[in-house]
Amino acid sequence: MNDNEVTAVGQRTLLLSCEEIVDRLRRGKRLPDHVFDRFLSKEARSASTRFWTPLHVAARVGAWVRELGMDRLVDVGAGTGKFCVIVSLVTDCQVVGVEQRPHLVREARKLAQAFGVEQRIEFVCGALGLRGQWPRADAYYFYNPFGENVVGTASQLDQTVELNPRRFQRDVEMTERFLQDAPLDTVVIDYNGFGGTMPASYEVICENRAAPFLLRAWKKRPDDASATDNSDRVVSQHPLRDCRMGVGDRGKSRDTGRTPDRGR
Numbered sequence: 001m002n003d004n005e006v007t008a009v010g011q012r013t014l015l016l017s018c019e020e021i022v023d024r025l026r027r028g029k030r031l032p033d034h035v036f037d038r039f040l041s042k043e044a045r046s047a048s049t050r051f052w053t054p055l056h057v058a059a060r061v062g063a064w065v066r067e068l069g070m071d072r073l074v075d076v077g078a079g080t081g082k083f084c085v086i087v088s089l090v091t092d093c094q095v096v097g098v099e100q101r102p103h104l105v106r107e108a109r110k111l112a113q114a115f116g117v118e119q120r121i122e123f124v125c126g127a128l129g130l131r132g133q134w135p136r137a138d139a140y141y142f143y144n145p146f147g148e149n150v151v152g153t154a155s156q157l158d159q160t161v162e163l164n165p166r167r168f169q170r171d172v173e174m175t176e177r178f179l180q181d182a183p184l185d186t187v188v189i190d191y192n193g194f195g196g197t198m199p200a201s202y203e204v205i206c207e208n209r210a211a212p213f214l215l216r217a218w219k220k221r222p223d224d225a226s227a228t229d230n231s232d233r234v235v236s237q238h239p240l241r242d243c244r245m246g247v248g249d250r251g252k253s254r255d256t257g258r259t260p261d262r263g264r
């Protein structure tokens with residue numbers, strides 16, 4: 001154990017500074033979540049395993065964003081900003097986090113400042129689907145943001161916003177409409193889905209099954225083009241393969257996770 005490690009209730013806790021975390025993330029090192037989560041408030045930390053994207057999943061998305069050459073990414077339901085900050089640290093992308101809970105937006109802005117990426121992340125406070133407009137971007141990320149509407153109160157983050165099955169349906173339908181109308185080449189990255197069905201014009205271009213939940217990137221194609229790509233089923237044949245570009249995924253379920261568990 002070196003000076004940066006302390007023993008906490010039977011497990012070794014690694015204490016790294018923001019700079020050390022950034023350095024290791026950029027070198028592609030895998031870090032345990034507690035290393036990053038100690039920069040969150042106590043409440044946000046205790047919600048981390050249930051509500052925030054794990055660090056290695058966010059870093060993986062960052063690698064895809066780089067590979068796909070995305071310039072602007074929206075995190076739909078940004079929570080405490082963990083995903084947005086990690087993606088900003090490992091890419092040059094402009095990130096927008098839309099979050100309905102004002103107290104989380106405040107915390108997310110502080111987190112971005114702590115890691116020095118506040119210039120590249122905009123946190124928008126508001127509820128998409130109620131008053132909010134969808135910010136323009138070439139990629140949208142979903143970590144089952146609407147799942148909290150259909151779990152019991154004990155599994156919800158808090159009760160400061162409207163949460164109920166009617167709202168789940170409204171938000172999911174609004175998302176399906178938005179994705180349906182989005183421009184060609186729009187990329188959607190989902191981790192445990194968004195609760196609805198991906199429109200048929202999207203094909204899977206990357207997938208990773210090593211994380212606790214299925215992580216996929218989809219790209220919107222013209223209808224006839226995605227039908228052509230269907231002939232190549234490499235993703236289906238090699239489901240553990242991390243990222244295969246330009247291959248179809250038809251024949252797999254398009255259901256993107258209608259069973260939201262623990263807010264995800």
Ligand SMILES: C[S@@+](CC[C@H](N)C(=O)[O-])C[C@H]1O[C@@H](n2cnc3c(N)ncnc32)[C@H](O)[C@@H]1O
Nearest residue numbers: 051052053077078079083099100127128143145
């Ligand atoms: C499961 S958390 C994911 C947080 C973050 N994206 C991450 O991966 O770490 C979902 C977040 O979405 C937010 N959310 C849910 N519905 C929303 C909506 N319609 N508009 C804005 N935010 C929403 C919730 O308040 C919650 O913070």
